[in-house]
Amino acid sequence: MTxxxxxxRDRLIVALDLPDVDAAEAMIARLGDSVTxxxxxxxxxxxxGLPLVRKLAxxxxxxxxxxxxxxxxxxxxxxxxxxxKLGATFxxxxxxxxxxxxxxxxxxxxxxxxLAVTVLTSYDNEDLKAAGYQLGVSDLVAAxxxxxxxxxxxxxxCSPEEAAxxxxxxxxxxxxxxxxxxxxxxxxxxxxxxxxxxxAIAEGSDYxxxxxxxxxxxxxxxxxxxxxxxxxxxxxxx
Ligand SMILES: O=c1ccn([C@@H]2O[C@H](COP(=O)(O)O)[C@@H](O)[C@H]2O)c(=O)[nH]1
Numbered sequence: 001m002t003x004x005x006x007x008x009r010d011r012l013i014v015a016l017d018l019p020d021v022d023a024a025e026a027m028i029a030r031l032g033d034s035v036t037x038x039x040x041x042x043x044x045x046x047x048x049g050l051p052l053v054r055k056l057a058x059x060x061x062x063x064x065x066x067x068x069x070x071x072x073x074x075x076x077x078x079x080x081x082x083x084x085k086l087g088a089t090f091x092x093x094x095x096x097x098x099x100x101x102x103x104x105x106x107x108x109x110x111x112x113x114x115l116a117v118t119v120l121t122s123y124d125n126e127d128l129k130a131a132g133y134q135l136g137v138s139d140l141v142a143a144x145x146x147x148x149x150x151x152x153x154x155x156x157x158c159s160p161e162e163a164a165x166x167x168x169x170x171x172x173x174x175x176x177x178x179x180x181x182x183x184x185x186x187x188x189x190x191x192x193x194x195x196x197x198x199x200a201i202a203e204g205s206d207y208x209x210x211x212x213x214x215x216x217x218x219x220x221x222x223x224x225x226x227x228x229x230x231x232x233x234x235x236x237x238x
Contacts, residue, residue, distance in 0.1 A: 003172060014039065015179075069094070092116070095118050118158045155174055181213075189212055
């Protein structure tokens with residue numbers, strides 16, 4: 001299978017983690033052509049931001065609906081069908097077998113790609129233990145990645161720290177979407193498994209999700225352009 005090359009600009013997914021639609025639209029205008037791929041998650045989605053998925057898609061942008069679905073299979077399937085009608089490119093579900101199976105079946109033929117969230121990038125081994133898991137981060141990510149692949153999921157959300165290992169055994173067409181990306185010197189915040197944009201690309205990430213380092217920058221457009229430049233350079237060095 002020949003994989004389509006991904007435009008370096010499309011590899012940066014900017015998380016529109018903002019309180020309302022007005023703030024999001026002002027940010028989108030400010031970012032202009034520097035950003036081609038946006039993510040809408042809980043904060044904006046629950047503040048009336050889901051119609052923005054269609055608006056952005058109609059304006060030629062790609063949209064990642066980061067809704068992290070997890071429910072009984074029938075509810076997940078109907079939810080996936082609704083999101084597919086919005087024109088999103090990616091939708092997240094948690095990496096539980098029933099949930100992934102329902103989402104993979106419901107998205108077939110729609111053009112919507114399902115990403116399974118393996119282990120949140122704000123978790124380390126201690127957090128997993130506190131949540132009742134016996135496996136550590138790298139083993140749980142690997143186990144969930146294998147299940148996701150077997151169930152026909154299109155891609156994985158993980159930290160760039162896991163990308164190189166996952167690349168050894170997942171199909172090349174399965175994409176790796178990695179939050180937990182921090183340009184050198186920027187605040188880590190609540191993220192625990194992080195890498196710089198250049199390192200994330202070198203390790204095998206396909207798409208980098210970045211929120212606060214762009215949203216909270218004095219000049220968000222310059223911040224986004226600097227990350228795209230770092231991605232472009234890292235790809236050239238590969
Ligand atoms: O494991 C995960 C899954 C999703 N996210 C989301 O990505 C962005 C990251 O934002 P930053 O401000 O760059 O930390 C955010 O919307 C998360 O909900 C994640 O971080 N980790």
